[in-house]
Amino acid sequence: MSLLNASAAALKRGLASSAPRTYNRGxxxxxxxxxxxxxxxxxxxxxxxxxxxxxxxxxxxxQGHEFIVTDDKEGPNSVFQQHLKDxxxxxxxxxxxxxxxxDLVEKAKNLKLxxxxxxxxxxxxxxxxxxxxxxxxxxxxxxxxxxxxxVVMDILLLVRNFVPAHEQITRGDWQxxxxxxxxxxLEGKVVGTIGAGRIGxxxxxxxxxxxxxxxxxxxxxxxxxxxxxxxxxxRVEDLKEFVSQCDxxxxxxxxxxxTRNLINADLLQHFKxxxxxxxxxxxxxxxxxxxxxxxxxxxxxxxxGDVWNVxxxxxxxxxxxxxxPLGGGNGMTPHYxxxxxxxxxxxxxxxxxxxxxxxxGKPQEPANVIVGVGKYETKAYGxx
Ligand code: NAD
Numbered sequence: 001m002s003l004l005n006a007s008a009a010a011l012k013r014g015l016a017s018s019a020p021r022t023y024n025r026g027x028x029x030x031x032x033x034x035x036x037x038x039x040x041x042x043x044x045x046x047x048x049x050x051x052x053x054x055x056x057x058x059x060x061x062x063q064g065h066e067f068i069v070t071d072d073k074e075g076p077n078s079v080f081q082q083h084l085k086d087x088x089x090x091x092x093x094x095x096x097x098x099x100x101x102x103d104l105v106e107k108a109k110n111l112k113l114x115x116x117x118x119x120x121x122x123x124x125x126x127x128x129x130x131x132x133x134x135x136x137x138x139x140x141x142x143x144x145x146x147x148x149x150x151v152v153m154d155i156l157l158l159v160r161n162f163v164p165a166h167e168q169i170t171r172g173d174w175q176x177x178x179x180x181x182x183x184x185x186l187e188g189k190v191v192g193t194i195g196a197g198r199i200g201x202x203x204x205x206x207x208x209x210x211x212x213x214x215x216x217x218x219x220x221x222x223x224x225x226x227x228x229x230x231x232x233x234x235r236v237e238d239l240k241e242f243v244s245q246c247d248x249x250x251x252x253x254x255x256x257x258x259t260r261n262l263i264n265a266d267l268l269q270h271f272k273x274x275x276x277x278x279x280x281x282x283x284x285x286x287x288x289x290x291x292x293x294x295x296x297x298x299x300x301x302x303x304x305g306d307v308w309n310v311x312x313x314x315x316x317x318x319x320x321x322x323x324x325p326l327g328g329g330n331g332m333t334p335h336y337x338x339x340x341x342x343x344x345x346x347x348x349x350x351x352x353x354x355x356x357x358x359x360x361g362k363p364q365e366p367a368n369v370i371v372g373v374g375k376y377e378t379k380a381y382g383x384x
Contacts, residue, residue, distance in 0.1 A: 025064035028110070029355070030087035032080050032098030033117075035071045045341045047348040048093055054117060054348040056355070063359070073098045081107075089113045089358070091351060095335050097123035097311060105132055113358050117351045118338055119143055119198075121370050122255035122282055126381060129371045136371040137364060139350030141198055143338035147280050148202035150337030151250050154304035155207075157331050158276040159186050159248065164328040182301070182326045192216035192246040194262075195253030195281065196223055196233070197380055203250055204231040218242040219253070220383055240270040248276045251305075255282035256382040265290040268299060276329075279305040280337050292318035295329050304331025311335055 036049030047054050053069050060067045068087070070079035073096070080098050084090065088110050092098040100114065105128040114124055116138035129136050157163060161183040168179060189212055193200040196217040204215050208231055215233040217223070222235055236242035239262075243249055249271070253259050263277070264287040271277070277300055279286055288309055294300040301324055308317065312334075319332050350368070357364050369377040376384060 027065045027089060027359075028083065028087045029060055029065055029067050029089040029091065030080070030083045031067070031069045031091035031117075032073050032096065033069060033071060033091075033093060034096035043341075045344060047344040048095060048117060048339055054091070054351055056348070056352050059352065060355075071096060084108045084111070086110045089115065089355060091115045091117055091355075092123060093117045093339075093347075094120045094123065095311070095339050100124040100129075102128040105129060105134065108134075113137070113355075115139075115351050115354050116370075117347045118343075119147075120254060120282065122284075122381075126256075126371055126376070130375060133374045134371070135369070135373060137354050137368045138370055139347040139354070140365070140367045142347040142350050143340070143343035144198040144202055146340045146343040147199045147252075147337045148206055150306065151199070151203045151252070151278055151280055152206050154278040154280065154331050155191065155248050155250065155276065156186060158278065158302035158304050158329065159184050159189070161328050163331055164326075179328070182324075182328055186248075187211045188213050189247035190214045190216065190245055191248040191250070192218065192236070192242055194218050194239075194242075194249065194251045196235075197221075197252065199280075200250070200252035201227065201231070203252060204233050208232070214245075216242060216246060221379055240267065243267060243271045243275075245272075246275060247272060248278065251277075251279040251281045251285055253281055253285070254381050255284055258382040259285045261285070261287050263287065263291065265293070268294045271299065273299060274301040276300065276302045276304075278331075279303070280307060283307040283309040283311075288318055292322040295322045295324050298325045300324070300329070302329030302331060306333045306335045306337045308335065 033048055033050045036046045036051045040046040040049040040051035044052055046052055050069050050071050057067050068083045072078045073080040084104060085107055090111060102125045105125055111134050114134060114136045119138050119140060119142060121136050121138050124136055126136060161179050165179040168175065187210055191207055191212050193203055196219045200217060207215060215231060216236050217233050218236055218239055262285050268290060291303055295303050323330055354364060354368060
């Protein structure tokens with residue numbers, strides 16, 4: 001397909017920004033990344049940091065573009081908000097999110113393309129992006145294996161009561177019964193995922209060899225019959241019924257209007273007493289206070305994940321300190337499951353490819369397009 005035809009086809013699908021650009025120098029590209037400090041100086045593969053800049057600075061500058069990189073993202077005087085006013089391309093990551101609110105979308109008069117270096121674009125007001133015809137793309141699939149592996153780890157560390165057992169060792173203690181009293185096998189348990197997309201399905205695949213009693217999923221997009229059969233998963237259409245059947249619930253859906261605060265005190269009452277909950281999707285899908293109270297009371301035997309409703313999480317966040325009545329049940333970490341060095345290589349390369357396509361007027365990979373020109377292209381951010 002010629003470049004012209006490719007662009008015409010993409011335009012028809014609403015995916016590309018415009019016909020091939022004849023003028024593509026001198027754009028302002030703004031990136032909000034996290035500060036890597038000494039670690040990033042010592043480890044150049046930490047590509048998602050302000051120090052290593054996704055490895056794209058020299059490439060962008062060699063083409064005459066301006067590249068502003070910052071971790072300073074809060075408030076009207078932040079570098080993010082100052083440069084947003086005339087940036088054409090904004091790169092953000094879910095790990096240190098530059099929150100592109102409706103208000104900021106209004107002020108970003110020149111903005112045409114938002115690229116999420118990673119997966120999950122809820123930090124952008126997607127409805128506002130649709131209205132303002134700002135495209136939002138992510139590097140779909142770039143870290144789904146990384147997260148699925150983390151989910152399996154979190155499930156195991158909760159069910160097997162790993163964290164208090166390890167802490168006992170580093171404290172210099174040895175009291176097997178203190179930790180064995182709340183340790184179980186995953187075999188024979190019912191595990192369910194809210195969201196059975198790329199990550200949720202990979203979690204199900206990875207759980208097959210554990211001989212669980214049953215694998216369940218809750219998703220308004222049903223899996224193809226062959227995919228269900230391959231992992232032996234059963235779909236449950238009612239959420240309360242779904243959680244009431246699970247020993248372990250894992251959340252693998254994007255954050256949108258339909259999932260914000262989905263797991264709250266009301267729904268938690270329908271969980272099996274002593275169930276485990278793992279959430280590596282987005283913190284705000286779970287109500288922070290309600291989850292902490294459920295862990296404290298023993299309604300949940302534990303909660304693990306790496307995503308928080310505010311990032312970085314404040315020191316006083318209840319998820320840092322919550323424990324079940326037996327002194328365990330907390331498997332929280334900072335947001336890093338999707339930013340392994342392997343994942344960073346993939347999302348850095350994917351970010352460059354998306355920008356290259358944009359600059360050259362080439363069609364984008366359809367799976368990467370969350371918001372195309374003036375409309376949602378994904379079915380994963382709620383039923384519309
Ligand atoms: P995906 O689009 O492949 O799958 C998401 C699935 O969730 C879809 O099948 C969709 O239908 C389903 N879904 C949406 N709303 C739902 C609802 N209300 N109830 C039930 N199911 C619902 O996305 P993915 O690649 O699997 O990623 C899922 C999410 O995981 C991302 O949006 C992101 O928020 C999060 N994530 C976290 C990390 C991390 O580092 N912790 C990394 C990558 C992705």
